[in-house]
Amino acid sequence: MAAAPRSATTGTASALSGKNAGDTSATAISVRGLSRSFGPVRALSDVSFDVPAGEITALLGENGAGKSTLLKILAGLQPPSAGSVTVFGEEVASFSPSSMLDRYGVAIVPQELSLLPDRSVAENVLSGVEPGNRWFPSRRQMMERTRDLLAELDLRVDPTVPVRSLDLATQQLVVVARSIARGCRVLIMDEPTAMLTPSEAERLFALMESLKAAGTTMLYVSHRMPEVFRLADRIEVLRDGAHVASWRNADTTPDQAVAAMVGRELGAFTRRAAHTADPGVSPALRVRELSGRRHSGVSFEVRPGEILGVAGLPDSGRVELLHNLFGGDRGSGGTVELLGEPYQRRNPIASVERRLAFVPGERRAQGLLTTMSVGENIGALTTKAFSRFGLVRRGAFDRQAAEQGRKLRVKTATMGQPITSLSGGNQQKAVLGRWLAIDPGVLILDEPTRGVDVGAKAEIYEQLFALAGKGLAILCSSSDLPELLTLTDRIAVMSEGRLVDVVETTEATEESLMTLATGATPTAA
Amino acid sequence: MTSTTPTTAPAREFPLPLRRLLHARESGVFAALLLLFLLGTVLTPGFAQSDNLLSVGQQIAQIGIMAVGVTFVIVNGEIDLSVGSTYALSAISTGMLISDGWSWPLAMAAGLAVGALAGLLNGLAVVVLGVPSFIVTLGTLSVFRGVALLISDGAPISLSSSQEGVAEFSLLGQGELFGVIPMQLVFFAAVAALGVVLLARSRFGFNSYAVGGNREAARLVGVNVKRVKLTAFVLSGFTAGLAGVLGLSFLSYVQGVTGQGLELTVISAVIIGGAALFGGSGTMWGTVIGVAFIGLLQNILNIKGISSFWQTVVTGLVIVAAVAADTWQRKRKSRA
Numbered sequence: 001m002a003a004a005p006r007s008a009t010t011g012t013a014s015a016l017s018g019k020n021a022g023d024t025s026a027t028a029i030s031v032r033g034l035s036r037s038f039g040p041v042r043a044l045s046d047v048s049f050d051v052p053a054g055e056i057t058a059l060l061g062e063n064g065a066g067k068s069t070l071l072k073i074l075a076g077l078q079p080p081s082a083g084s085v086t087v088f089g090e091e092v093a094s095f096s097p098s099s100m101l102d103r104y105g106v107a108i109v110p111q112e113l114s115l116l117p118d119r120s121v122a123e124n125v126l127s128g129v130e131p132g133n134r135w136f137p138s139r140r141q142m143m144e145r146t147r148d149l150l151a152e153l154d155l156r157v158d159p160t161v162p163v164r165s166l167d168l169a170t171q172q173l174v175v176v177a178r179s180i181a182r183g184c185r186v187l188i189m190d191e192p193t194a195m196l197t198p199s200e201a202e203r204l205f206a207l208m209e210s211l212k213a214a215g216t217t218m219l220y221v222s223h224r225m226p227e228v229f230r231l232a233d234r235i236e237v238l239r240d241g242a243h244v245a246s247w248r249n250a251d252t253t254p255d256q257a258v259a260a261m262v263g264r265e266l267g268a269f270t271r272r273a274a275h276t277a278d279p280g281v282s283p284a285l286r287v288r289e290l291s292g293r294r295h296s297g298v299s300f301e302v303r304p305g306e307i308l309g310v311a312g313l314p315d316s317g318r319v320e321l322l323h324n325l326f327g328g329d330r331g332s333g334g335t336v337e338l339l340g341e342p343y344q345r346r347n348p349i350a351s352v353e354r355r356l357a358f359v360p361g362e363r364r365a366q367g368l369l370t371t372m373s374v375g376e377n378i379g380a381l382t383t384k385a386f387s388r389f390g391l392v393r394r395g396a397f398d399r400q401a402a403e404q405g406r407k408l409r410v411k412t413a414t415m416g417q418p419i420t421s422l423s424g425g426n427q428q429k430a431v432l433g434r435w436l437a438i439d440p441g442v443l444i445l446d447e448p449t450r451g452v453d454v455g456a457k458a459e460i461y462e463q464l465f466a467l468a469g470k471g472l473a474i475l476c477s478s479s480d481l482p483e484l485l486t487l488t489d490r491i492a493v494m495s496e497g498r499l500v501d502v503v504e505t506t507e508a509t510e511e512s513l514m515t516l517a518t519g520a521t522p523t524a525a
Numbered sequence: 526m527t528s529t530t531p532t533t534a535p536a537r538e539f540p541l542p543l544r545r546l547l548h549a550r551e552s553g554v555f556a557a558l559l560l561l562f563l564l565g566t567v568l569t570p571g572f573a574q575s576d577n578l579l580s581v582g583q584q585i586a587q588i589g590i591m592a593v594g595v596t597f598v599i600v601n602g603e604i605d606l607s608v609g610s611t612y613a614l615s616a617i618s619t620g621m622l623i624s625d626g627w628s629w630p631l632a633m634a635a636g637l638a639v640g641a642l643a644g645l646l647n648g649l650a651v652v653v654l655g656v657p658s659f660i661v662t663l664g665t666l667s668v669f670r671g672v673a674l675l676i677s678d679g680a681p682i683s684l685s686s687s688q689e690g691v692a693e694f695s696l697l698g699q700g701e702l703f704g705v706i707p708m709q710l711v712f713f714a715a716v717a718a719l720g721v722v723l724l725a726r727s728r729f730g731f732n733s734y735a736v737g738g739n740r741e742a743a744r745l746v747g748v749n750v751k752r753v754k755l756t757a758f759v760l761s762g763f764t765a766g767l768a769g770v771l772g773l774s775f776l777s778y779v780q781g782v783t784g785q786g787l788e789l790t791v792i793s794a795v796i797i798g799g800a801a802l803f804g805g806s807g808t809m810w811g812t813v814i815g816v817a818f819i820g821l822l823q824n825i826l827n828i829k830g831i832s833s834f835w836q837t838v839v840t841g842l843v844i845v846a847a848v849a850a851d852t853w854q855r856k857r858k859s860r861a
Contacts, residue, residue, distance in 0.1 A: 328745055352747035366745055371738030371805030380735065380746045383728045391726050434746065 027088075028053040028186050028217035029074065029106070034083035036069050038423075043069040046083070047243040049236050051186070053088070056208065056218045058232035060261050066241040067221050071190050074219070075108035076100035087186065107179035108188040111195075113171050115163045122146035122159035125178045146177075153177055153207060169200035176207060180216070187211065189220040193227060194479075195314050198518055205231060225254040237261055240453075281305075282340060284473035285325075285442045290334035292324035293317075295497040298334070302442065302473040307464065309488030309505065310477035311513045317497040318477045319361060322446050325475075326358040327351050339441045352381060357435035359428075361446030361477070367431040368419050375401040375415030377430050381437045400437070408433040409459055425449075425456020432460065443467065445476045449483060461487060481510045493517050553850065554799055554814045561821050569828045577824070579707060585820035586709035587612075587768040589813065591791045592798075593720040594644075594764030596812045597757040599795055600724065602737035602804020603658035605758065607647060608765040609787035610669035615640040615766035616773040616783060617673045620682040629694035633770050640766015641759050643669055648758030652751040658758075666788065674781035681780035684773070691777070698775030709771055716764060721809040729756055738805025793840065794819050797847045818843075 029051040036044040044066045051057045061067045072078045074085065079095040086092065087104040100106045115124050122142045123130075131145055132138030146159035155173050163171055172192060179187055193201045208218060208231060222228050228235065235252060237245040237260040245252075245260040283301035290298045295317035302308045312318040323329040325336060327346030336343045338354055351358065360366035369377050379386075379401035386397040402415050408429040412422055419427060428449065435443065448464070449457045464487060468474055478484050484491050485505060492502045493516040500516050565572040591608050598605045619636030623629055643665065650661040684691045700708040724730040732753045735743035744750050773779045798815025800807025819840065826836045 326745070348745050349747045349749060358745060360742075360745055365739070366741050369735045369738050369742055369746075369805075372734055376731070376734075383731050387728050390728055391722070392728055392731060394726065 026052055027086075029219070030086040031070075031074075032084045032086070034070070034073065034080050034085065036066075036073065036078065036081045043241050044073075044080070045241045047238070047241075048083075049243055049246055051217060051219050052234065053217050054212065054215050055233035056212055056220065056231050057234040057236060058228045059219060059221045059236050059238065060228065060257055061221075061238035062261055065238040065261070067238055068190065069241075070238065071108060071188055071219075071221065074100070074106060074188055075110075076106075077108075101182055101184065105183060105185035106188065107182060107184035107186070109172065109175045109179065109190065109192060111190045113168075113175050115171055115175065117164040118162055120160050120162055121150075121157055121166070121174055124163050124174055125149065125159070125181050127178065129181055129183075146181075149177055149181055153180070154210060155207070167200075169196050169203065172196075173203065173207060176204075176211075180211070184216070186217045186219065189218065191221050193222055193224060197313070201227065225257065228257070229254060283337075284339055285475065286337040287325070288335045288337075290321070290324065290331060290336065292320060292331035292333075293329055294320045295324070295494070296333075298494075298499045300492050300499060300502060302475050304471045304473050305468055306490070307468050307474040307476060307488045308502075309484035309491035310475065310494060311481065311484055311491050312477075312494035312517050314479060315496075316494040316517065318494045319446055321494070322358070322444050322475070322477055323360075326356060326444055328358070328360075352438060355438055355441040357438065357440035357443045359432050359435065359443070359445045359448060361450065363424070363427060363431060363451070368427060370420060372419060373416050374405065374410065374412045374419050374422060374430055377419045378404050378410070378415075378433050379437070380434050385437075404433045404436060405430065407436070408463060423453065423456070424451040425453045425460075428452050428460060429456065429463075432463065440472060442473045442475065445474065447478055447480075448476060448487075449478075449480070481513055484513070485510070553854065554797065554811055554818065554847070557847075558814050558818050558821070561818060561825070565821060565825045569825055572825060572828060577828075579705070579710070581817075581820045581824045582710035582713070583707040584824070585816050586707070586713040587772055588787070588790055588794060588819070589713040589816040590716045590768045590771070591761075591765050591787070592794045592812050592816050593716050593809065594761035595791050596720065596795050596798075596800060596807060596809055597724065597733060598658070598761045599792075599800045599802065600733045600737045600804060600807050601754050601757045602740065603651060603754060603757065604662060604792070604802065605644075605647060605658065605761045606662040606788050606792075607643065607665040607669055608761060608791055609784045609789075610666050610673065611640050611643040611762050611765035612769035612772065612784040612787055613779070613781060614643060614669045614673040615769035616779040617677045617682065617781065619770050620684060620773050620779050621677065623684060623688070623691065623694065624682060629690045633694070633697075636770045636773075637763060637766045640769065641763040643766070644759040644762020645755070647762065648755040651758065652754050670781070670785075677781050679781055681778060684777040686777065695774055695777055698771045698773070709775065712767070712771060716767070717809065717813050720812075723760075724809045729753065733757060734805055736804075790819065790840075793844050796844055799847075799851060801851075 027050045031050070032048050034044055034047040035042070047066070047070065059067055059070070069078070073080050073095065076095045076097045076099060084091055087106060090104065092100070092104060116127070119127075122145075125146045126137075126142055130137035131141040143159050150157055150159060153173075153176075155170075155177065157166070157170060157174065163174060166174065176187065176189075192204055196204065205227065208220075211218065220232075229249060232249055235245075235247050235249060235257060236243065237257060239261060245257070247257075281303055284304045285302040287301070288299050294315070298321055300308065310318045310321070320329060324331040325346070327348050327350060331346065336346065338356055341354075343350075343354060343356075348358075364370070369380060372380075375398055379397050382397060382400055383392050386393045386400070398415065405412070405415060410422070410426050410429045410433065412426060419430060422430070428451075432445075432448070445464075449460055452460065464474060464476070476484070476487060478487075485508060488505050490502055491505055491508055491513065493500050493513055495517050503512070503516075562573075571577055591612065595605050595608060615636040618639045619632045622632035622635055627635075647658070647662055647665055650656050650665075651658045654661075684694070686692055686695070696708065697712075698709055702708060702711050724733065732743065732748045735746070735748055736750050736753050740750060769779075769784065772783065794815040795807070795812050796802065796815070797818055798807065798811035798813070800811060822839065822843065823836055826839065
């Protein structure tokens with residue numbers, strides 16, 4: 001399929017291959033001295049590298065390494081603080097999504113797909129370049145042209161159906177097709193395989209191969225080494241905002257690439273001493289045959305002082321399981337025993353009373369009291385303790401919040417600062433810190449270090465180790481497998497709503513966890 | 526102040542009171558109010574005299590009382606468009622009961638209860654049925670008005686001063702404390718003071734900001750979101766009812782169409798005072814300043830003899846200008 005023959009006569013053929021015909025220059029994008037700061041945080045510092053035309057370049061880096069910032073600049077969503085970007089020999093003068101796309105031919109496939117869910121595939125693919133007259137696009141031509149383009153990309157999608165009816169993977173392919181229809185020469189993809197099953201990913205890889213054959217330049221971000229080494233011609237590595245390594249595929253190995261991504265900082269995330277929970281101690285959390293949205297029949301136990309990880313693909317039901325346990329979502333069956341007592345009618349208010357803490361994964365949407373101050377966010381659970389006749393004693397409240405903030409090393413100018421002015425890591429410390437006020441017996445965390453810089457990550461790990469050391473039972477879900485391998489004592493792996501296995505962390509590897517999570521045999525890479 | 530180098534929780538975690546005052550959200554509106562006051566003093570003779578200012582206080586009192594209640598709703602990220610109709614419904618109820626021979630304290634209590642009940646119905650429809658408050662209160666704006674017209678049969682109600690107790694009841698709206706300060710202004714001051722304490726100092730107030738700013742995050746830290754919103758709507762209905770009763774007392778007269786369009790003036794005052802319609806921000810002081818701003822502006826235009834048509838135009842422009850200034854300031858802050 002890689003070298004699919006195309007008919008040169010259709011209009012779409014020119015959209016796909018015509019534009020690149022004249023581009024003989026070797027460099028599609030040239031980045032020089034690119035920097036970007038957000039307040040005191042330097043997300044990118046002095047990054048320089050080249051993306052060769054007609055090749056696939058993989059961009060690697062840990063969470064918080066600066067990949068997203070770099071991609072946003074290249075897509076025109078943010079201007080750089082310093083440095084330049086040159087596309088096919090022309091230096092970019094104004095950074096906006098429309099100029100990057102229309103003038104320089106750079107398109108991005110973001111993680112959050114920006115499609116119009118209720119419009120047809122054709123309307124989405126051709127949005128902005130509708131055939132026919134400007135006010136009244138011709139529906140017939142639209143369908144035809146989309147059908148041709150999809151056929152050329154070897155995508156079997158009905159152009160007339162609404163995008164909402166397609167699965168996520170196909171929607172992503174529609175976004176790629178839209179970029180091609182807009183005449184893009186450089187396609188940037190932000191973790192395109194993160195939400196895909198292995199077979200869905202194969203479809204995307206096939207499309208990428210055929211785009212490459214047609215001369216399209218691609219820059220893409222991934223965490224998955226096997227696919228990177230299979231697809232990419234070049235590999236660029238970012239770490240802590242700096243460009244640290246650059247190879248041709250053949251010149252490096254996955255181990256070397258991982259070492260460059262992680263750098264010395266790996267030393268900061270040392271696993272804590274092996275911890276074996278005393279089997280004589282009764283579990284702090286005992287879950288039997290728990291069912292709810294996207295999960296069913298899940299059973300496990302967490303003992304005091306133990307950190308149990310939960311691994312699984314994004315749609316495995318692990319996030320829904322946590323929400324069901326805490327009581328944010330309603331469950332549909334099974335039993336939960338919390339600190340020795342049955343806990344059936346779960347809801348957040350009761351959970352707080354029973355000392356069950358929950359740090360949700362979507363910090364901005366579920367964790368932060370977005371319009372309130374740092375101190376108010378940290379103290380959110382103490383208003384009851386510090387109130388008399390319904391009035392909060394602000395002095396005591398503020399002192400306690402400041403004390404908590406200090407303990408968790410929340411870096412902020414003042415406690416009165418808006419929470420949104422802090423970096424992701426400090427916001428996360430504040431959200432974690434607020435729960436310590438209720439002296440939790442069980443702590444549930446989802447993606448504890450998503451969007452958190454390396455330094456804050458180490459501090460959060462230390463904090464969690466210390467809490468477990470004091471006998472807290474911790475249940476921690478993460479899509480970051482190295483994180484689970486560092487943080488936990490045992491790991492429960494979920495796949496398609498079922499808990500497939502609970503493994504000792506010391507005996508687990510990223511590969512073994514991924515194999516369990518995908519329910520597949522190890523992928524040949 | 527955002528550029529201060531971050532340190533690990535320094536010794537002085539909270540800004541000094543003075544800095545707090547200068548950086549307070551409502552400082553911008555307050556500056557605008559002072560400017561307007563100066564402008565009024567210079568441009569209009571007789572403006573800065575105490576009896577003129579007291580009469581402004583009298584005029585803004587009912588709007589102000591309602592705005593206090595509506596502020597709670599807006600901080601919760603909701604809206605209450607029905608307060609003008611609730612105002613009429615409470616006034617009609619009280620008026621009819623007094624005419625029927627009820628003693629005025631009982632009739633007044635009934636009127637206030639009607640207001641609170643109207644708020645409760647709004648709140649229940651929002652939190653139990655999950656209908657957006659804009660739709661709910663757009664509906665009850667019409668329903669409450671309709672009920673007010675139905676029970677009064679569309680006929681105006683006049684309280685006869687010869688009836689026993691009516692003279693006392695009239696003192697609530699027409700009387701003056703120490704013979705100087707209009708009683709309505711005293712009511713407004715009391716309601717505003719309670720509102721300040723409730724919003725800035727109480728758990729309910731704290732939870733209102735939490736719910737209005739991020740409903741889901743508030744729910745996940747154990748805030749009873751439904752109860753908080755319900756309380757806000759009841760307060761809004763109650764204050765609208767109180768304003769309605771005071772209006773009846775002031776004029777000894779009410780009819781089904783009284784207070785039409787009042788909701789827009791009230792919401793305007795809250796918005797000028799700095800509360801965002803998205804919820805989670807705004808202060809009671811801001812609302813009080815917003816109410817005063819609208820009152821002074823109308824007073825200046827009145828003294829200058831500018832037609833009420835122009836006054837409507839100017840009030841509208843001020844709302845847009847206030848929000849534009851606020852947006853601009855926020856953008857500049859977030860960029861720094």
